[in-house]
Structures are given as C-alpha cells and as structure tokens.
Amino acid sequence: MDNLSQALNAATRLIVTFDRDLAEIVFLSLRISLTAVGLAALIGLPIGAALAVLRFPGRRTLVVVLNALMGLPPVVVGLIVLLLLSRAGPLGVLGLLFSPAAMIIAQTLLTAPIVAALTRQIVEDLWTEYEEQLRSLGASPGRSIWTLLWDGRFSLVTAVLAGFGRAASEVGAVMLVGGNIDHVTRVMTTAIALETSKGNLALALGLGIILLSLSLVINGAVYLAGDAAKRAHG
Amino acid sequence: MKQSILPLSVENLVYHADRSNLVDDLNFKLETGPRTILLGPNGAGKSLTLRMCHGLLQPTSGAVSWRGRNASNDLLREQAMVFQRPVLLRRSVIGNITYALALRGINRTHRTRRAVEALDRTGLGAMAQRAARRLSAGEQQRLALARAWALTPQILFLDEPTANLDPAATRQVEDIISAMHLAGTKIVMTTHDIAQARRLADEVLFLHHGQLLERSTAEHFFNEPRSEEARAFLKGELLW
Amino acid sequence: MVRRIKTVLAAIITALLIAMTPVFAGERFITLASTTSTDNSGLFGHLLPIFTADTNVEVRVVAHGTGQAIRLAQNGDADVLLVHHRPLEEKFITDGYGVERRSVMYNDFVIVGPRDDPAKITGLRNVSEALSAIARAHSLFISRGDDSGTHKTELRLWKSAGVDVSAVSGSWYRDAGSGMGATLNIVAAIGAYTLSDRATWIAFRNKANLVVIVEKDPRLFNQYGVIAVDQQRHPHVKSPDAQRFVEWLTSAKGQAAINAFTIDGQQLFFANYSGGSS
Numbered sequence: 001m002d003n004l005s006q007a008l009n010a011a012t013r014l015i016v017t018f019d020r021d022l023a024e025i026v027f028l029s030l031r032i033s034l035t036a037v038g039l040a041a042l043i044g045l046p047i048g049a050a051l052a053v054l055r056f057p058g059r060r061t062l063v064v065v066l067n068a069l070m071g072l073p074p075v076v077v078g079l080i081v082l083l084l085l086s087r088a089g090p091l092g093v094l095g096l097l098f099s100p101a102a103m104i105i106a107q108t109l110l111t112a113p114i115v116a117a118l119t120r121q122i123v124e125d126l127w128t129e130y131e132e133q134l135r136s137l138g139a140s141p142g143r144s145i146w147t148l149l150w151d152g153r154f155s156l157v158t159a160v161l162a163g164f165g166r167a168a169s170e171v172g173a174v175m176l177v178g179g180n181i182d183h184v185t186r187v188m189t190t191a192i193a194l195e196t197s198k199g200n201l202a203l204a205l206g207l208g209i210i211l212l213s214l215s216l217v218i219n220g221a222v223y224l225a226g227d228a229a230k231r232a233h234g
Numbered sequence: 235m236k237q238s239i240l241p242l243s244v245e246n247l248v249y250h251a252d253r254s255n256l257v258d259d260l261n262f263k264l265e266t267g268p269r270t271i272l273l274g275p276n277g278a279g280k281s282l283t284l285r286m287c288h289g290l291l292q293p294t295s296g297a298v299s300w301r302g303r304n305a306s307n308d309l310l311r312e313q314a315m316v317f318q319r320p321v322l323l324r325r326s327v328i329g330n331i332t333y334a335l336a337l338r339g340i341n342r343t344h345r346t347r348r349a350v351e352a353l354d355r356t357g358l359g360a361m362a363q364r365a366a367r368r369l370s371a372g373e374q375q376r377l378a379l380a381r382a383w384a385l386t387p388q389i390l391f392l393d394e395p396t397a398n399l400d401p402a403a404t405r406q407v408e409d410i411i412s413a414m415h416l417a418g419t420k421i422v423m424t425t426h427d428i429a430q431a432r433r434l435a436d437e438v439l440f441l442h443h444g445q446l447l448e449r450s451t452a453e454h455f456f457n458e459p460r461s462e463e464a465r466a467f468l469k470g471e472l473l474w
Numbered sequence: 475m476v477r478r479i480k481t482v483l484a485a486i487i488t489a490l491l492i493a494m495t496p497v498f499a500g501e502r503f504i505t506l507a508s509t510t511s512t513d514n515s516g517l518f519g520h521l522l523p524i525f526t527a528d529t530n531v532e533v534r535v536v537a538h539g540t541g542q543a544i545r546l547a548q549n550g551d552a553d554v555l556l557v558h559h560r561p562l563e564e565k566f567i568t569d570g571y572g573v574e575r576r577s578v579m580y581n582d583f584v585i586v587g588p589r590d591d592p593a594k595i596t597g598l599r600n601v602s603e604a605l606s607a608i609a610r611a612h613s614l615f616i617s618r619g620d621d622s623g624t625h626k627t628e629l630r631l632w633k634s635a636g637v638d639v640s641a642v643s644g645s646w647y648r649d650a651g652s653g654m655g656a657t658l659n660i661v662a663a664i665g666a667y668t669l670s671d672r673a674t675w676i677a678f679r680n681k682a683n684l685v686v687i688v689e690k691d692p693r694l695f696n697q698y699g700v701i702a703v704d705q706q707r708h709p710h711v712k713s714p715d716a717q718r719f720v721e722w723l724t725s726a727k728g729q730a731a732i733n734a735f736t737i738d739g740q741q742l743f744f745a746n747y748s749g750g751s752s
Contacts, residue, residue: 087550087708095710097551098505098536132290133321137334137385138310147333151324179536182519197655198514199662199680232365 003202010206022207026214029187032100032174033167036107037115040167041160044112048119048159049145053127063120069113074106075172081106082176098179103187106173111163118159123148154226161222168215188214239300239312239388240266240420242287247296249282249444257282258444260296266388268436269411269421271452273428275472279444280424281393287422288315288391311338314382315391318398320374327369328353328362331381338385352384356410372403379410383419390414392423396430408434428468432456440464442472503532504715507544507552510653511624512698513537515673515742520735525722531715539653541621547571547701550708553716556723558671558698559623572701574751576724579732579743580697583627584675585688586658587613587667601691605635612646614666618657619649623696628669631693658684671696673742698743700724723747 014022051063083089085097085105096102126148134144149156171189178185180194188211195204242264249257257279264270272280285291287298289305300309323330331349340348353359356376361369366377375395382390392411396404411434415421425431431438435452440461447461459465466472512518513535522533536546540557547555548571555572557563566572585604587593593613595604608615617639618625632639639647648666650657654674661668662682670678675686702720705713722728729745736742 087710088548092550098534130321132285133315133317135290136288136310136313136315138307138337143337147323153324179534181534181536184534194514196659197510197653199655199658199678201659201680 003205006202007205007209010203011209014206015210022210024183025186025188025191026210028100028185029168029189029211030214032103032187033107033164035104036111036167037160037164039104039108040111040115040163043108044115044159044163045119045149045156046145047112048116049123049149051116051120052123053141053145053148066113066117066120070117072110072113073172074110074166074170075176077106077110078173078176081109081173085177097177098181098185100178100185102177103174103185106177107167107170110170110173111167114166115159115163118162119149119156122152122155122159126152154230157222157226161219164218165215168211236312236388238266239303239309240264241301242389242422243297243299243302244283244287245297245299247283247286247298248294249279249286249291250294255294256444257286257293260444260446262439262446262449264420264422266420268451269415269434270423270437270439271431271435272422272424272439272441273426273431273435273455273467274441275426275467277443278426278441280426280441282444283441284315284391284393284422284424288313290315311385312388313391314385314387314389315393316375316378316382316395318394320371320378322366322369322374322377324367325365326362327358327364327366327377330366330377331384334381335384348384352380355383355413356380357406370403372399372406375399375403375407376410379407379414383410383414383417387419389420389422392421394424394426396425396427404430428470440467442467501532502530502715503534504553504712504719505551506533506535506554506556506719507546508535508537508556509540509543509558509623510537510655511622511671511674512556512558514653514655515671515677516737517673517732517735517743521728521731524731525719525728528722528727529715529718531718533719539618539620539622539625547703550703550711553703553711553713554719555701555703556698557623558696559626560697560699562623562626563699563701566701571704571707573704574720575699575701576720576751577747578698578700578723579729579745579747580695581672581743582689582696583624583669583694584672584686585667586661586670586675586684587687588665589683589685590665591687593667596687598688599691601631601688601693602635604688605632605637608667609635609637609642609646614664615647616657616661616664616666616668617647617649618654618668619651620653622653624654624669624671627696631669634693676737676740676742697746 051059051066081102082097084091085094085102086092130148134147139147169189171193174187175190175193178190180186180190188207192204192207195207244260244262247257247260248255260283272283274280282291286293289310298305303309323333328349331352332345335345335348350359350362353362356379358373358376358380361373366374369377396407399407408430411421411423423434437451438449438455439446440448440455442463448455448459448464455464456468459468463472518535526532536552540559540562543555543557544562544566546552547566555566556578563575567575585601593608593611595607598604617628629639643649650660654670655678657668658670658678659680662680662684665683667687700720700723702713702716703711705711724747729747732743732745733741
C-alpha cells in the first residue's frame, strides 16, 4: 500500500511538471500503437468482412485459424519480427531493427488478427440480417462488404478499440524489436519494465497508472464521439 | 419502353428440407395485371415459393423462368422485394433509397430526385433526414416500399409485409401497394390474413403443405372455394 | 457518402505515412549492444551524452544479457559490443566478428542476501567457502540463469566450490532466467541470496532488507571489454563511428568520465585501459 501511494505521487508529479521524458515516451507510445491499429484496421476490417460474406472452400478453417491468432503471444510475434528484420535475416537490408517502424510492424501483426476476427463475427451477424435484402437490391458480395462495414461501424469501433488495447498494453514485442532505446524506442510499457528492473517500483507503478489513464481518456473520447454520431444519424 | 419480363413461369418447383418437400411440385404462370395473393396457413410454403421466384433461394428441382429466360442480374433489376421485417441501413431515410438507386448505377442528381419523389408518394417526405432505424415499424415498412418504388420494378414481391404492424399502419401499407399496382407494377404478395387478402387480391393462389390447391379470381375464391381445405381455411379452421 | 469515406481514408493514409517516417532520419548514430547490468546501473546515461557532445554521434544502447548482446553483434544488428565475459569476447574475435578487443573498465561482483543471513556467511572473504555454506544450509539462492556474463561467472564460482547446481535447480537453487534488476526484485521479495555486479546493486532502488554479504574476493573481479564489429564481416556496420566510440572510451577523457560516475558518492566502475589491445 505504501508503494501505491508513492506511485500515485510519482504519477501526479510527472504529469503536473510536464516531465519532458514522460511526454516523449507517451507521444512515442501513442504514435506507435495508433499507427499499428490504423494499419491493422485497414487490413483487418476488409479481411474480416470478406470472410463473413464470401463463401469458398476452406472458409471455416480460416475462421478458426483467425480466431486462434487473436491469442498470438506478443513475445512470439516480437521474436518472429526480430528474426525477419535482423541483419542476418531475410529483411535485414531494410535496416529496420530497433526503430519505431519495427515496433509498428510487430504491433500491426499482433493486432490485425484481433480486428479481423472480431470484424468477421460482427459482420457475419449483420449479414444474416441483411443478406436477402441486399441480394434483392442487386448488391454484389463485394459491394455488400463495404455496405456492412459502414453499417456496423459502431460495433466495429469496439473491435478496433480491442486491437488498440492489445497494442498499447503489450511489452514483449516492442521490447524485442525496439530494444527499449532511450529517446528512440522507449515506450510506456518498456519504460515500466525498465524501471521495475531498476527497482524503482513506485515510479513503474506511477507510469502504469498514467498508461491506464491514457487508455481511459482515449476510450472515453471514442465513446463520446460514437454517441454523438449515433444521436445524429441513428 | 422497356420489354416486360412477365409472364413468370414456375414449373415443377420443389423445395426439399427437413426430410420433406416444403414446396411440392408447383406449377403456375403469373401474368401482368392482377394483384396476385399467395394465401394459405403457416407452413404452406408461401415464403419459400416467393423467394424461389425472386431468386433468393435455389429450388431443389424445377424451374423458374421469365418469359422463357432464366434468372439473371438483368432480370433482377426489374424486380423488388419487401420482407416481413424491413431491412434498413443505418443511415438516413433518404440515404436508404439513394443507396438502392446507386446500386442501379443512377447518377447522384437523379438519385436524389427520385428518392424525394418516392418519399413524397409514401408520405415520408418530411422525414428524409431522419435516421431510418428510428422510425416506427409502420414508417419503416413504408420506407421499404418507397425504396422499392423508387426502383420502378416491373414486379414487386411482398412477404407478409404487414404481419408485424397495427391496423392503421397496415392500411397505410396496403394503400401504397395499391398505388404501386395502379402505377403499373405487378404485385405478388403472401399473407395468411384472410381479410387483407379480401381487400387486396385480384386473384388468389391457395397453398397448403407446399401444394397449389386452388387458383381463381378473388371473387370466385372467397365466394365459391372449390377445395375442402380452402373452405376450412376461410372458416378459420385450417390452422396449419 | 462514398466521397466522404474516400476523404477520410485519404486523411488516415496520409497521417499513417507521416507517422511512419523515421523520427531521426539523417541523424548519425551507432548501435551499442551491451548488458542489462551495465545499462541498469545508469552508466550510459552519464557517459554517452559526453561522447555525443564531443563527436556528434548518438549512441543507441540495446541491452540484453551478454549472450544475447554477442548474438546481436554477430548478426550485424549492432555496431559495437561492450560486455563483461572475456572468454566469450575472445571467441568473438577468433570467430572473425571483431578485429580488436580493448579492456575498458572493471568492477566487482558481490553476493547479496537477507540481513539475517541464514547461511551465516557475512564477512567471509572466500567466495568458494560462502557458496559451499549456502549449499550446505540449503539457503535460497536465485541465479540469473540467462546466459549473461554475470550468470557465467556465477556458474564458474559454483564449479570451483564443487557444487553441482544443475542437480539442485528448482529446490534451494532457482533459475530466474532474468536480467539483473528483475532477479534482484525476486531476491528482495523472497529474501534469498544472489550474485550481482556492484554497479547494478548500488543503483538498485528496491533493496528491501538486502545487504552485501560477501565481497572483495579476487575471483569476484569483473572486467569489461569493448569490441567494434568487423566491417569485413558486416559491410553495413558504421565502422568509422564505431571506431570513434572505442577510441573515445579508452581515451583519457572517456576513462575519466567512467571514473567520474558515482551514485550516492560511490564509484561504480573503474577505468583500466592500459594501451594496445588485449
């Protein structure tokens, strides 16, 4: 409990004094996770919707595999990306290891299956409701995919938020491919890990509280935006 | 002047599921003109028949043809369907109609104009910008009809369109159906509501257990039903 | 509405492209693979800014255990290596990954443990005796178990004390598989013994009721070496700047900077470059 009050003090002090290191870390964390989620959404939303609407051999196996990929361990993804981007690896020439770009790549790979799998379920439920009418109107399966993605947008936002939650909270992948380099690839989660290993438990906990608050603020903002949109357009 | 896609021919139509023929060897031809009601108790196979005619369901065997031609995308463009539960997109009232028109490749200006016309004809003109899903059940069904009307279909299939509506909304919907009929659209509708059939039908196809038991003009069917089942049904005794 | 979607999509893609641009495009930097013990002590935070001010070259530190650091350098993912395990460093050279090794600095290891010292070894100068006593008393000992320089030294010490730790792993001897800081957290939480480098120990902020139990045995001497990755082996490494770093570290200025680094008035590392390569 003593640690907890110290943690709250540490967190407050960092925020109130606009600690520059903290600001840098927060900004980098947001930049990486939001970019990764953006890319994951660009990839995952259409794939999930297509999987829901189209019928082809092997579809059900693909659905099961996609659902399983939601449980990809971050550290495993990090390891795979590390091996790919290492100079000794196939993509080594790109020189991306230990950079924010590598972290974005790893988090995108981690998050895309989550977005895709949740999208598939949401769109599949919608398709059950809409299929006959859309076919009657002459909408092709391809067109239907986009129609359903737009119509399901409020539910899909939750799917994307789930992805963001995963990206912003993981440490295994970004630690391996980013290297936790000060001022370059140090994000909230790796900073927390570092402070913990230095024995600065109160500070680590304080950073954790800040990370949670950040997540709350983002989720709150998204909720309010969605609420306003719903009230405007149902 | 577009070529008519009617008559619609149904030959030896069978739909097999759950170990029985839910639609059992139907044969009929529907011509332009009369409002056709498929009447019968629940489980008669009316909805399945309608869906097979419209192309939403593949028959187990048998054929559906339009003036001798098989179903195709071009033929689909001349048809429209309204379901028991209106399926509306999560957008504005007018947006639902312009969406359907966009699918037909109609350009933006014409889309808006035709959508507004359709809304006015169905009494929804004032609600164009409202969220479609916020409408009452009756208003939503009228919107579904407006959407269908905007597409100027040659034939309109309706599957128990007022089953979930109160009497006032039912009348409004029936009025629109009649208006569309007067404007030249062939109406093919299913219902188990005898009173509604009396109000709307020009001809009746009576189905029971997947079979076409009787077909006649409305006057003949309601006054002198030939089959025993039809008589029982009209007396309210044939429940399934 | 489709037009609106397209505009939004275009905006998102533009934003993403901007986000993906490397922040430090065009900055001069080298990648230093080093160990968590060195990093956690705070030495780099003190030392590297001085180097960067002198040379305009940024040093990016990737810290893992010695084994992983060496592997990174072997793969060419780092430009220069700074670790503390002489045999592995020399193997790095003979395997052709580096050209020259230079001794940079030293410090020492200590055995830390709970204040109440269950194995009764406080004040012992002989680390072998201390370890044997711990083994006899079955007192909890946490090993780093992560292939690091510290870990390898620890194993060497057990061997010379005649204790086979792999046989008892899981009982009183436990493999944490972690960096020094994480291991110390465990030790602090359960009151066990462990081998730590003094620098990490001094810098560690969660000492709880742990104290230094055994120190100053010559066998606890801990030498650090620096090696630049051979450009012949990995043409892409930033050899000139890496070499600059090695030179600076072993120059009078660099060595003085190392000695100047203190925590709570205690010096953590002792510069000992004596010229030439070793």
